[in-house]
Amino acid sequence: MKAYRISHGGKIDGLRLEDIVERPLEPYEVRVKVRAVSLNYRDLMVANGAYPVKIDIPVIPCSDGAGDVIAVGSMVSRVQPGDRVAASFFPDWFEGRPAQAKVRSALGGDVDGMLAEEVTLHEETLVKIPDQLSYVEASTLPCAGVTAWNAIFESSDVWPGDTVLLLGTGGVSILGLQMAKAAGLRAIITSSSDEKLVQARALGADETINYRTTPEWQDEVLRLTGGEGVDVVLEVGGQGTITRSVASTAVGGSIAVIGGVSGFGGEVNPFSLALSARRMVGIYVGSRAMLEQTVKLVAGAGIKPVVDRVFPFAEAKEAYRYLESGAHFGKVVIELTQ
Ligand SMILES: NC(=O)c1ccc[n+]([C@@H]2O[C@H](COP(=O)([O-])OP(=O)(O)OC[C@H]3O[C@@H](n4cnc5c(N)ncnc54)[C@H](OP(=O)(O)O)[C@@H]3O)[C@@H](O)[C@H]2O)c1
Secondary structure: EEEEEEEEOOOOHEEEEOOOOOOOOOOEEEEEEEEEOOOOOOOOOHHHHOOOOOOOOOOOOOOEEEEEEEEOOOOOOOOOOEEEEEEEOOOOOOOOOOOOOOOOOOOOEEEOOOOEEEEEEEHHHHHOOOOOOOHHHHOOOOHHHHHHHHHHHHOOOOOOEEEEEEEOOOOHHHHHHHHHHHHOOOEEEOOHHHHHHHHHHHHOOEEEEEEEOOOOOHHHHHHOOOOOOOEEEEOHHHHHHHHHHHEEEEEEEEEEEEEOOOOOOOOHHHHHOOOOOOEEEEOOOOOOOHHHHHHHHHHHOOOOOOEEEEEEEEHHHHHHHHHHHOOOEEEEEOOOOO
16 A cells, blocks of 8 residues: 655655555554545644654654544454544544643654555544545544634633634634534634635634734724624634734633744733733644544534645645645645545
8 A cells, every 4th residue: 555654854845655565453453544634734844844743754644534444453343344434633632631641642743644545543543424524524623623623612611602713714713613603603714815704704704804904903803892802712823923812812711822824932921811811721632532522513513624625645745735835725635536
């Protein structure tokens, strides 16, 4: 079977398609024929050497994939051949709060990931996906979907009718928008592109702000919320946005600190939190239980994860480059058809 491998910092051109000889399954292992793999900003960070990994050998990249179980080890009981499955981002975080041992490795970072024709995973890593989700759609959920779920529904205190702020129109933000609307939240979203904001409106966004033409967008967020601010912000921007995100948040609201598409860093005066009882909470994807909840919401509410472009397996480098361009709205997926 064929799989891509990449060295941390090997750049997109360093993605190599290799023939890999598969080993026999251990008793609790499962072989999955991969049907679709979605890309995350993190996969670019691995390629560019900007992601904190503890190994220096090449790995199969990408955390997010979905496919079919084709073989199981002698002791496997969670799944059987023919099941449609997605893999959880952290193979050791099943439920509850995170802990060092639970987040010590992640697919496509410290251990082999999903960008392969077939993968071998422990049965505990897998979550079944319902028929109403295509493989392409299901492949968007393990990192981007779970991160948005965790930020909105697990790590913040929001109720139907509350307001969520999404930054930009990448994978986490658009899945966050779709889930927020399904849960009865009011959604404000920003983008550098008016065209993308029109697309966001079509998905249910209540208010839109172009952060290029409105650089002081936090003032507009406050205006749109009657001076109150939002109940939770999915802070994916980092250095260029964190201070404005805090200023956009209501007294008692949450800033879910997720990423740094404008650079990792930034300054926040702690007393701007203390004197407003705002909470900053770090989000690190999430557990298998959160993936199960995310799948349940997406399938149950009939959410169709927005997939901007699908590339064939042979064009994985082009898919990476397209994600890097920032032209996408929602997710970029690589599909395996053989
Ligand atoms: N902590 C975690 O567990 C976790 C999990 C997932 C992702 N992340 C992080 O979250 C971030 C987003 O990941 P992703 O996979 O959703 O990325 P993505 O799909 O590549 O999204 C990139 C989008 O970010 C927007 N953007 C760029 N600069 C911006 C700015 N200054 N202000 C607002 N938006 C800006 C752009 O949207 P427009 O084109 O609309 O302007 C761009 O298309 C990354 O930093 C990633 O590392 C962290």
